[in-house]
Amino acid sequence: MNPNHKKPILLTFFIILLLLQLPNSINASLFPPVTALYAFGDSTVDSSNNNYIPTIFRSNHPPYGKSFPAKLPTGRFSDGKLATDFLASSLGLKPTLPAYLNPSVKTRDLLTGVSFASAGGGLDDRTAMLSSTLTMDRQWRFFEEAVRKMKSVVGDSETNRVIKNALFVISAGTNDMTYNVYDHVPRSFISVSDYQDYLLSKIQVFAQRLYHAGARRITVAGLPPIGCLPGQVTLGSFITPRNLGHRICTEHQNTDSRLYNQKLQxxxxxxxxxLRGSKVLYLDIYSPLIDMIKHPLKYGLEETSRGCCGTGLLEAGPLCEPLSRTCEDVSKYLFFDSVHPSQKAYSVIARSALQNLFPHL
Incomplete structure (x- = not known):
């Protein structure tokens, strides 16, 4: 065989190799690694900001934190880590995502991310006012303050680069629906759908604010199956006589959550x-949670309608207190208290986000 005949074959082989490598190099330049993680919203992403403001909505006491390193009750409304903690560690940023108001957080810590969220808060200012917690506007002002601090240390250019390549998470809405629609305040709006539209208008304004501040990767969490939260299941059993004595989800609330999530998408x-050059993505938490409820054994769960703390029916925050009895094995529970998922559940939510959301970033 003529040796020259091999040359076209070899040349073709190397060209194919080069073409196979090009998408990776292009992707690497167009989509650089996530530089930081910044969270806004409610208790689902509050890693202890409420410890430093005058409110009763705190979880800086046992039995909270029983699965956290050294069994430390940090102020997270769970037995351990939140989904944002798992995301921060999976992205190689830091082991856990600290709270902005934590005095131990230094300016350089801001460069890899913090949480500005406040347990008990929501998209609607009235929600935060009911619980004396941080409104979204107050959280925004803390973010602006953080940006000024970062610029004072690393300069405008580096701060802008961090923000541009950071991941921003907005997680709120559940408190708005439970406080203002289902449980507490008489409705002051025409319909559930109208109130949902009002909440979504708040998200739009906040996302646009982030964009104009330089953010380009924004994720917005949808609502969970609200009717399956243990507290809502308990209240539903009293409101609906046929449910009395039965631990079943309040289905109309779940229907509301699904409709809201469709609008949010x-x-x-x-x-x-x-928003040119941005990725604003819907973070689905409903699906992983409802799947855990319907197929608990798949996740090693045994209890999905009660919290681990106390009776598991109504205790949360100040009611889930140091003398409260807790379950023996919290890893078998979907919820730690009557509202908030366990660390096990948050790890599943984070894994779902990494698998389904991050490829689009």
């Missing part, structure tokens, strides 16, 4: 198109 799609 459409909103995030519109924002991604409108």
């Amino acid at each position: 459409k909103l995030t799609n519109r924002l991604s198109q409108k």
Whole structure:
């Protein structure tokens, strides 16, 4: 065989190899690694900001934190880590995501992310006012303060680079629905759908604020199956006589959550198109939670309708207190208290986000 005949074959082989490598190099340049993680919202992403403001909505006491390193009750509303903690460690940023108001957080810590969230808060200012916690506007002002601090240390250019390549998480809405629609305050709006639209308008404004501040990767968490939260199951059993004595989800609340999430998906799609060069993505927490409820054995769970703390029916925050009895093995529980998921559940939510959301970033 003529040796020259091999040359085209070898040349073709190397060209194919080069072409195979090009997408990776292009992706690496267009989508650099996540530089930081910043969280806004409620207790699902509050890693202890409420410890430093005058409110009773705190979890800086046992039995909270029983699964955290050294069994430390940090102020997270769970037995251990939150989904944002798992995300921060999976992205190689830091082991856990600290709270902005924590005095031990230094300016350089801000460069890899913090949480500005406040347990008991929501998208609606009235929600935060009911619980004397941080409104979204107050959280925004703390973010602006953090940006000024970062610029004072590393300069404008580096701070802008960090923000541009950071991941921003907005997680709120559940308290708005439970406080203002289902449990406490008489409705002052025309319909549930109208109130949902009002909440979504708040998300749109906040996402646009982030974009104009330089953010380009924004994720917005949808609502969980609210009717399956242990506290809502308990209240539903009293409101609906046929449910008395039965631990079943309040289905109309779950229907409301699904409708809200559908609207949120459409909103995030519109924002991604409108905000040039950005990715605004819907973070689905409903699906992993409802799957754990319907198929608990798949996740090693045994109890999905009660919290681990106390009776598991109503205790949360100040009611889940140091003398409260807790379950023997919290890893078998979907919820730690009557509202908040366990560390096990948060790890599943984080894994779902990493698998389904991050490829789009």
